[in-house]
Amino acid sequence: MELRRKLTDPRYLFYLVTLILSLILLFIGQTFMPGNTENSLIFAFAHFIPAVGALVGLIWVKKDERKDYSVIVWLLFFVSCYALNRYANVFNATTPWFAVYLVITSASLLMFRYTDHLPQWARTITGMLAGLALIAYIYLSLFLFPLYPMSVIALIALGLSIHTFVPLILCLVVGWNLSRRRLWKSGLSGMGLGLAAIIIFSMLYNLQLSKLTHIYNRQQVRGNGRLPAWIEAARQLKGGFVMERVLKTGIVYREATGSLSDILGEFSFRGIGNFNWENETEHDPLVVIASMFFPGRPALPAERIKILEAMYDKRHQGEERLWSGNSLHTSYVSTQVKIWPELHLAYTEKALTVTNSERWGMQEAIYTFQLPEGGVVTSLSLWIDGKEEKGILTAKGLADTAYRTIVGRERRDPSLVRWQEGNRVSVRVFPVNGGETRMFRIGVTAPLSVENGRLQYDNITFQGPPLRFTTEDASIELAGKSEGFTPPAGFRRSGAGWEREGRYRKDWHLQMNNTPIRPNTFSFNGNSYSIRPYKLQRKPVRTDVIYLDVNAAWSRSEFDETLKLTGKRRVMVSLNDQLTDVRDDNKDDLFYALHCQRFSLFPVQDIIDPEHALVVTKNLPFSPSLRDLEDSRFRKELDTWLADSSLPKIRLMNLGAAGLPPYLKTLKESRVFRYEQGGLLQLAVLLSTNTFAEDAETADRVVIDQAQAVVERTLADSTAAQNAVRAPDHLMRIFAYNHIVSRKGKGLITSSGTEEALVNVAKEAYVVSPVSSLIVLETQNDYDRFGIKDEGNSLKNASLKSKGAVPEPHEWALIVIVLLSLTWFIYQRKWKPANA
Template sequence: MELRPKLTNPAYLVYLVVLILSLLVLFIGQTFTGINDDNQLGLAFVHYVAACLALFCLFANREEGKDLFVIVCLMFFVSCYALNRFMNVFNSTTPWFAVYLIITSLSLLMFRYMHYLPGWARAATGFVAGLALLAYVYLAVYLFPLYPVSIPGLIALGLSIHTFVPAVLCYVTSRNLIRHRLWKTGIVGFAAGLLVVIVFSLTYNRHVNQLTRIYNRQQVRGDGRLPAWIEAAQQLDNGFVMERVLKTGIVYLEGEREFFSFRGLPSRNWGNSLEHDPLVTIASLVSPKAAALPEERIKILETMYDKRHEGEERLWSGHALYTSYVSTQVKIWPELHLAYTEKALTVTNTERWGNQEAIYTFQLPEGGVVTSLSLWINGKEEKAILTTREKADTAYRTIVGVERRDPSVVRWQEGNRVSVRVFPVGANDTRMFRIGVTAPLSAVNDRLQYDNITFQGPPNRFTTEDISIALEGNADGFTPPPGFRRAGNAWEREGRYDAHWHLQLDSSPIIPNTFTFNGRSFSIEPYKLQRSPVQTDVIYLDVNSAWSHAEFSEAVRLAGTRAVKVPLGGQLLNVTAKNKDELFEELHSQRFSLFPLQNITDPEHALLITKNPPASPSLRDLEGSLFREELAAYLANNALPKIRLMNLGGNTLSPYLRALKESRVFRYEQGGLLQLNVLLTTNTFAGDTETENRVVIDQAQAAIVQTYDSAVVVQEAAAAIRDTVTTAAPPAAPAPGKKDTPGVTAGKPLSNAPDHLMRIFAYNHILRETGKGLITASEGQEKLVDVAREAYVVSPLSSLVVLETQHDYDRFGIKDEGESLKNASLQSKGAVPEPHEWALIVIALLSLTWLIYQRKWKPANV
């Protein structure tokens, strides 16, 4: 028979088109999360009916029966995975295995044209068919325990025919390989695939043994200062296989020891189903169980692969949620080096019934703080109330865990992160919440940079987003991100969600400005790093895998005659010319490091030099450990000076050191080896210029100062009087090359700053005042809750919470009382004088009037 009729046979083409359409429908159902899981049963039924109709029609076309039967088998195979969306037949398949099945199964369609292919193409087809046969054999064996109940089910339900589809495909593939004399190349393909499985299993086994050996050794021989899982995470190999070892039984389906025992009928997909990776399933079946418990392996994953969001505690499932829409509005004040961002997120539940809990983790810029939260309840936006962290957590857990009504809460977390929880997201419904973040702009190479506020949460692959950016004041050199267009006074973009974008503009000099509220003024002013003389006797190197040998050697050389020490085995060792290479190799094998600050005996004359990967344990992970207790006892000493920390890793700090930096444990500088050389040569280091009434935002090159308004008003009134007396003299011309700033006279700052100045001051003030108290759990932290409540900022001591009714607030003792800024908004304005300020202003104006007219009144009274 010629090739042309084979290619144009109408019956074959119809079957082939139906198979392709089935694949497309399956792809849509698997990919687009907006399709309800319960509707997947309807799609599975469509696939099943199409395959059954094709099977019945097959008897009417016996001439093409052999070739058409291959397509029918593949249609039933597609129907298996369509049914798998509703019932756990194979569990959720990993992407690589799905692609593997599609590519190898195409070889079965090539058997129809085998007589027309050249020798190399025949061999390639046989090889790929051998790979397909390996997959079919695995799936047939995997489903073997279901055979006893599936045989009676063929008569009762008919759907159980899917159990035998892989076995039938094994027969079809083997028969075609033999019929077309391709069994030799088929065996080669089968053996090649089997070799990959064996190699992976051996590697998997080696990694399991490594995890067990390190974990058990730390349990038995460790000094107990750190949890065994932290020391294991520090030493484990990083890579594809180790990640799967840690995720076995948590993310990936684990092979059952009694593999051929009856596992029961496939169950309804209620919860988060495990992914089915054949390599992991087989390897875990032939490997011993890892010593670390699942909870500890989750912590290792959080540490090694930055999976902290995935490790968040859940009160309800969220597997059927996805983020459908994001609205981002940004307001930037270039002359204040400040920005406010509001994000409104819509989360959708695709389940037909059952409430779910949405959890989001937002990564904030350094120095950024959450200043607003709202939740839509019954179609109305309800603003959050700021309260203590404990009250907010109690209210949320009680309502979500017991009463199942409408709360939302935002919590502060270490490492410039916050988590937002929303409940309930009803079946086939959506919920919307809004979060506001106040943050400084970053000064990067004489440019100001705004970075988008990113988040992790329900999937956002198909999320749409609209963004609006408004600039207040001088915006010279503004560079909009790609895709943005001008819309009046703003820049806008609408389209697919993009997490990683930023914008830059020229670094405008900070114009002093003030915000006044509740008896105090908050003024922003330029800040430049100020160094002070220091004496360095000992240099400590925090060495790990992030260091290169050249960096280590250069740091030792720059130390000169100063002592150089590194932590190893629970003690600090001196680095010498003889042992430095050996010490480096041992320290460099550690993925991360947790430098024991408590071992620094003379912090005033010490310098700590660090460089760390971004993924490592946080202070929270150390709770309950001897290491944490020793650190807390060390930092509890109020006379302890701040430790000088030099970061060679640019803007990257480990979560451990970042939390200590936020708590004002360090005097901090960052840079390279050249800057380190300058610091050591000149014996200088960054000074500590923060006080109770002054906070420094070093990344924005700004400082915010708090003053008492009464004194400010009197000073301004006195200055105004002095200026008026000397008004006979004309104003001095501006210096050459300088321009007058509109609205700013010499020596007089503006007083129309947004309330975000007070919010950023309050947040940093809280971190500074709590400081080491967050680590030492010392008393006296409660008074700072009032500071957070007044500025309405989320902090280590405070949270924003939205409850459904006023009765809910009352019974949990959550009250919105006292003078406060309330939730921030895009319409934030400057200060309005308070009553006592009006009185002082009136006195100043009357005095001014008397001075102006006193000369005119004197002659009349003579």
């Protein structure tokens, strides 16, 4: 009867439901609402008021039951603490594992009311979970200890400061219940488990920190100095829960400074440089405690950022920032896609709204877009005073100078999009003022890829200010035949296209049948650009030496099978940045040593006879980029080697199903390789037939491998152009970008080559490239003083309403003559005098 009364007590159930609803509301706020805004303060009061009401309501609860009710009351205040933290950031963001830990252990306190009716095993579990909860409350109490004096004073004027004492009160509540319910033994067991976990983590933390430091220092002393020491550390480290926290301490995770004040809660966060990791610092108690007992974080500050970028592909977070972007979030994304299946081309426009949740101050928004191979940015616009202003294309250096001058000194409106390694582009928008939003639009022209015999479009992905609170509307328009079309999940038919609205989704794609390319032509400025199908062609080759680029991505069976396929040819690998022959007596040792490396940086400059060499590679997606190797001896040797224009392209066979890592991707874009991709079976065919893909590109011909298409430039023939199917201007833009990359070739790496002619090609087609950028400035005077001019006959910014062939100058003259003749013929009678 007693148990039934407790289970059906309507007042207690009301308190319990209030706690559950408060927790759900906290989860919704964490997911959908940015912090440090007026709304987040209202959100905090939405939790605080029910907690205060529950506390006052204890007056009407029977005295012998108040202790059971008080558990819920103080848990309500505990939830309110984290709601208030959204506005007054005391704890920083709670790391996910600790949030789950708090929910589970705190929920166990609700079982105190029923312990007299539980079996012994359930009582033991309840006591152990309560002991684990007590460990967390003690930690948080110490963390907040420095605020106690100020909070006591503020308690008289502002009731909100009661939150400072909630963890301490919960310590008393748990301790009293463990004693009263005779659960102190199991409670101590739970505390022992928690302390053991803390000690074990701290020891592992110290071991991993020592390992990192040892590898780095050893490479500094004993290495050959060819590569930076952090490279060796990055490829030897295994990652994992503990190592990830070692690397991110002081960057992502809050840390202790190592002084006595830390024990009393004066923890401090010290970021490194302007590194910005998802715009949010996380509070992980394990990291704070471990860094307090093993204060080794100051070692390798800049190097650890590079290690993180290489191991976790977080280069966006390492972008140079002229202004902070810590309180920004992306609030809205509009995606519009137009696809030409018969051209294997697509154009995507993304309009993004970025919001500053601070009340005042200005910040800089930085986005990084990952483009498909062969894709190019072809439009940019920024809203200034409510009006959309289009970008102007100019030389990369000129655009950088203008942006830095205005943002760094004058603090007025610019936006800039610039090309980066790995076919990424960064977009910068400034300023985003406190409490306001800014909107910009970017357009990307890209080829479709052929995957397993079907055409595929992949959404253009990006990184930037947090996307947890982002809504999106997306639309897809198909121009031409699209048999076998498979829309992305969530898209619905709307007129001639497909649409979707809702929460932002990053990864989606669509497929359709591989529509044969229909010859199309676009004419402009005396040239015609035509697209037609392309099929890889191979030609006979001689292979004397095979280089295996082995790392953690290779399996032992792949390594052994590849060795069999090489036959009697010489086989070499790169170990410790030195080429070594593979023999029967050393292949096991070589594979073990190389397989322990997360990534490899194969020294192509060491290849003995490039014309008769084949490099076989397989890699994980992440590796350092060439930019990371600046000023290293490895990079200088590579630049010297690439500067020799007489060297033939190296044959590269990729055994991986995915693409290449940043290092090899940049070399491929720079036309260092003749490239093929496939498995061991394809490698066997190539070696047995002594053939490989030919180099089909010329100054007037670019190959889009993934689209199985070739785009050619010829002198315009007015008769042929009239008879040809007219393509959109995106055809010329795709050609121009790939032409620039192809012509600049190895100069992409060595920063050499004739820039001016390539800049003119980029200006004509209006494409962002290694030599050109798009920029929006506030006034015409800004453009004039930096010498940025939108001159010459060019395609201007691309749009969804892309035009077909543009009339040539002589065609414009004919059109004007015809129009004038028609006007004279129609109105000639009206113009005659009345007496005529």
